[in-house]
Amino acid sequence: xxxxxxxxxxxxxxxxxxxxxxxxxxxxxxxxxxxxxxxxxxxxxxxxxxxxxxxxxxxxxxxxxxxxxxxxxxxxxxxxxxxxxxxxxxxxxxxxxxxxxxxxxxxxxxxxxxxxxxxxxxxxxxxx
Amino acid sequence: xxxxxxxxxxxxxxxxxxxxxxxxxxxxxxxxxxxxxxxxxxxxxxxxxxxxxxxxxxxxxxxxxxxxxxxxxxxxxxxxxxxxxxxxxxxxxxxxxxxxxxxxxxxxxxxxxxxxxxxxxxxxxxxxxxxxxxxxxxxxxxxxxxxxxxxxxxxxxxxxxxxxxxxxxxxxxxxxxxxxxxxxxxxxxxxxxxxxxxxxxxxxxxxxxxxxxxxxxxxxxxxxxxxxxxxxxxxxxxxxxxxxxxxxxxxxxxxxxxxxxxxxxxxxxxxxxxxxxxxxxxxxxxxxxxxxxxxxxxxxxxxxxxxxxxxxxxxxxxxxxxxxxxxxxxxxxxxxxxxxxxxxxxxxxxxxxxxxxxxxxxxxxxxxxxxxxxxxxxxxxxxxxxxxxxxxxxxxxxxxxxxxxxxxxxxxxxxxxxxxxxxxxxxxxxxxxxxxxxxxxxxxxxxxxxxxxxxxxxxxxxxxxxxxxxxxxxxxxxxxxxxxxxxxxxxxxxxxxxxxxxxxxxxxxxxxxxxxxxxxxxxxxxxxxxxxxxxxxxxxxxxxxxxxxxxxxxxxxxxxxxxxxxxxxxxxxxxxxxxxxxxxxxxxxxxxxxxxxxxxxxxxxxxxxxxxxxxxxxxxxxxxxxxxxxxxxxxxxxxxxxxxx
Amino acid sequence: xxxxxxxxxxxxxxxxxxxxxxxxxxxxxxxxxxxxxxxxxxxxxxx
Numbered sequence: 001x002x003x004x005x006x007x008x009x010x011x012x013x014x015x016x017x018x019x020x021x022x023x024x025x026x027x028x029x030x031x032x033x034x035x036x037x038x039x040x041x042x043x044x045x046x047x048x049x050x051x052x053x054x055x056x057x058x059x060x061x062x063x064x065x066x067x068x069x070x071x072x073x074x075x076x077x078x079x080x081x082x083x084x085x086x087x088x089x090x091x092x093x094x095x096x097x098x099x100x101x102x103x104x105x106x107x108x109x110x111x112x113x114x115x116x117x118x119x120x121x122x123x124x125x126x127x128x
Numbered sequence: 129x130x131x132x133x134x135x136x137x138x139x140x141x142x143x144x145x146x147x148x149x150x151x152x153x154x155x156x157x158x159x160x161x162x163x164x165x166x167x168x169x170x171x172x173x174x175x176x177x178x179x180x181x182x183x184x185x186x187x188x189x190x191x192x193x194x195x196x197x198x199x200x201x202x203x204x205x206x207x208x209x210x211x212x213x214x215x216x217x218x219x220x221x222x223x224x225x226x227x228x229x230x231x232x233x234x235x236x237x238x239x240x241x242x243x244x245x246x247x248x249x250x251x252x253x254x255x256x257x258x259x260x261x262x263x264x265x266x267x268x269x270x271x272x273x274x275x276x277x278x279x280x281x282x283x284x285x286x287x288x289x290x291x292x293x294x295x296x297x298x299x300x301x302x303x304x305x306x307x308x309x310x311x312x313x314x315x316x317x318x319x320x321x322x323x324x325x326x327x328x329x330x331x332x333x334x335x336x337x338x339x340x341x342x343x344x345x346x347x348x349x350x351x352x353x354x355x356x357x358x359x360x361x362x363x364x365x366x367x368x369x370x371x372x373x374x375x376x377x378x379x380x381x382x383x384x385x386x387x388x389x390x391x392x393x394x395x396x397x398x399x400x401x402x403x404x405x406x407x408x409x410x411x412x413x414x415x416x417x418x419x420x421x422x423x424x425x426x427x428x429x430x431x432x433x434x435x436x437x438x439x440x441x442x443x444x445x446x447x448x449x450x451x452x453x454x455x456x457x458x459x460x461x462x463x464x465x466x467x468x469x470x471x472x473x474x475x476x477x478x479x480x481x482x483x484x485x486x487x488x489x490x491x492x493x494x495x496x497x498x499x500x501x502x503x504x505x506x507x508x509x510x511x512x513x514x515x516x517x518x519x520x521x522x523x524x525x526x527x528x529x530x531x532x533x534x535x536x537x538x539x540x541x542x543x544x545x546x547x548x549x550x551x552x553x554x555x556x557x558x559x560x561x562x563x564x565x566x567x568x569x570x571x572x573x574x575x576x577x578x579x580x581x582x583x584x585x586x587x588x589x590x591x592x593x594x595x596x597x598x599x600x601x602x603x604x605x606x607x608x609x610x611x612x613x614x615x616x617x618x619x620x621x622x623x624x625x626x627x628x629x630x631x632x633x634x635x636x637x638x639x640x641x642x643x644x645x646x647x648x649x650x651x652x653x654x655x656x657x658x659x660x661x662x663x664x665x666x667x668x669x670x671x672x673x674x675x676x677x678x679x680x681x682x683x684x685x686x687x688x689x690x691x692x693x694x695x696x697x698x699x700x701x702x703x704x705x706x707x708x709x710x711x712x713x714x715x716x717x718x719x720x721x722x723x724x725x726x727x728x729x730x731x732x733x734x735x736x737x738x739x740x741x742x743x744x745x746x747x748x749x750x751x752x753x754x755x756x757x758x759x760x761x762x763x764x765x766x767x768x769x770x771x772x773x
Numbered sequence: 774x775x776x777x778x779x780x781x782x783x784x785x786x787x788x789x790x791x792x793x794x795x796x797x798x799x800x801x802x803x804x805x806x807x808x809x810x811x812x813x814x815x816x817x818x819x820x
Contacts, residue, residue: 014487017525021523025514089697133778140778144779145790163793171790
């Protein structure tokens with residue numbers, strides 16, 4: 001048994017396992033990352049992540065644990081509803097990524113809300 | 129203003145010196161001209177001094193509130209506490225690059241000083257490679273993203289630090305992680321120099337390993353600090369989000385973990401050289417790749433990074449390093465193949481290290497794919513992203529397999545397993561069976577738990593049994609073989625941390641609830657009573673603080689509002705930590721009717737993560753403090769490790 | 774302006790960097806003895 005087969009076979013087995021894991025893991029759990037306009041024009045099946053800016057019509061209820069707002073990008077907007085704790089910097093004007101599904105009622109039901117962390121590295125040009 | 133000019137000048141001088149060092153070092157190394165090798169080295173030290181000067185100037189500008197510098201105005205203001213002003217040095221794009229370059233220059237100088245006697249040509253090539261990396265960073269700093277940019281008019285006050293960064297974690301976590309990233313360049317330079325020169329002796333290899341260990345330790349600390357900061361400050365109840373920023377810090381760490389282990393095969397049996405060179409080079413390439421990914425904005429991340437000008441430069445540098453490394457490995461490949469000792473059977477310590485390498489590389493592949501998927505998929509259609517479930521399902525089984533390897537590997541002899549091995553394996557096997565029974569008795573039914581915890585117990589049992597064996601027969605060997613027993617201690621620490629991670633992932637419970645004063649909430653058997661809330665006025669913000677009674681403790685989760693920053697809010701989490709679980713309370717909001725909304729989480733065994741992390745670092749320190757001199761090391765080993773000249 | 778500063782700094786760094794080239798053999802002797810290399814003590818001849 002040559003050295004190549006002796007060491008190559010286990011390596012191939014491990015590589016195959018890793019490939020299999022990657023394939024199965026990403027197949028079921030991958031989501032589309034799209035903008036509001038894209039969601040409006042053709043919504044993909046399953047969960048998606050939608051990035052947009054929060055409009056200034058935020059309404060909270062249930063002691064702050066439920067919120068509805070409009071998320072928009074340059075051309076379209078959509079209503080979002082979410083239950084749970086909000087990210088700290090959640091306020092109109094910030095970019096937020098909503099993860100969830102567009103319901104038949106036209107409202108996006110978000111499972112998770114991710115707000116972009118305040119930029120550590122963004123060079124905001126200093127304005128007067 | 130003058131600080132700006134001085135700083136820009138220092139960076140420019142440093143750039144010239146680094147470029148000069150690079151050219152001269154390569155030339156003099158090829159010629160083996162001792163005098164010019166020394167000149168090249170001195171140019172590197174001088175470049176490092178220039179970086180030091182620039183760093184001092186930037187810190188001075190920050191501490192004196194010199195708002196004529198754009199960087200100072202953008203990352204501090206007059207009301208920021210002085211410690212955080214100082215930390216602004218590494219808080220922004222340009223400053224963090226300068227900090228990185230400073231670490232690179234200082235560590236590089238130290239490594240050159242320590243290696244000056246180990247071989248003229250090798251030392252020269254290593255200097256040349258490190259100077260090349262330094263030249264690139266100084267170029268970016270001097271030309272593309274300068275921390276010393278001046279504003280046309282000096283403003284009276286700065287923009288200040290974002291509230292989420294106004295925390296002790298900000299002081300510690302970034303500099304450690306950045307130092308970790310920077311330090312991977314050193315072992316890369318030494319390994320590439322050895323390949324370039326076609327020679328590497330034992331002293332050189334130990335030198336490389338020592339600096340790889342330093343980089344690994346820094347990165348371990350940085351990762352742990354980051355997890356601690358995310359958990360205690362960011363308030364979402366977790367410590368790891370598989371965000372690109374986290375992933376790019378993890379991948380070089382995984383590659384270096386593999387290297388630190390498989391380098392032992394090179395030391396003991398003179399084999400796996402190609403693996404080791406490849407792993408060290410891979411770690412550095414992953415660092416540069418990671419820097420490109422997170423500073424260019426090409427993949428979505430919760431950490432905002434401006435699509436800045438430095439992205440393309442890092443991509444170009446990555447391409448350069450890739451080509452250089454690939455050519456080097458290809459051309460020198462045949463020199464790496466001569467093995468003084470024949471291969472061991474598969475079931476041996478050598479085999480275990482090969483399997484370890486494969487598994488760790490597998491984890492790197494899983495994480496890498498998840499990180500670049502948005503970029504790749506975006507190029508061919510709609511952008512796709514993956515979340516935590518992908519990483520858990522993809523990497524989880526591999527990590528569990530690694531746990532099993534940690535249980536069996538240390539007990540396998542070099543030349544192949546036999547009866548004594550089977551007898552030694554009874555300890556981990558017994559520990560696994562006992563814990564499996566224990567879990568079953570407690571009603572645990574989750575398959576991941578039933579697999580992970582017994583294997584963790586087995587891995588711990590192996591390490592402890594090795595200590596036990598040593599204590600019973602020859603306690604002195606623990607001191608003499610410090611590296612090995614320090615590593616066993618680190619293994620124990622890793623197992624403890626792994627158990628903490630598994631428990632807090634698998635056993636987390638949470639509840640969202642709105643309470644009136646006096647009402648209670650119970651999560652996972654822990655009961656909290658809401659006592660009331662009050663508003664407090666502080667220096668730069670107002671804070672709404674709720675009081676939750678938990679047993680005889682008072683937890684005070686709060687929400688801070690920074691009026692000066694447009695009413696931006698910040699959560700202050702309240703955590704009650706015991707050895708068994710953390711009770712984690714977030715104040716979501718309060719209403720005029722006196723009620724308040726909370727998210728309450730119970731995270732089991734989180735403190736084990738931090739404790740385990742400390743034990744890992746302890747094991748590494750104890751195992752490697754005061755290394756024996758190269759001469760005595762060489763005498764101990766009977767195996768020649770020199771590459772053919 | 775930055776270029777002027779850089780040039781000044783390079784002039785300052787110059788001697789340090791180029792020292793191995795510009796030192797005389799005597800300087801090299803002094804360096805070697807201070808590094809602790811064992812040497813035979815100079816012989817004292819009579820007178």
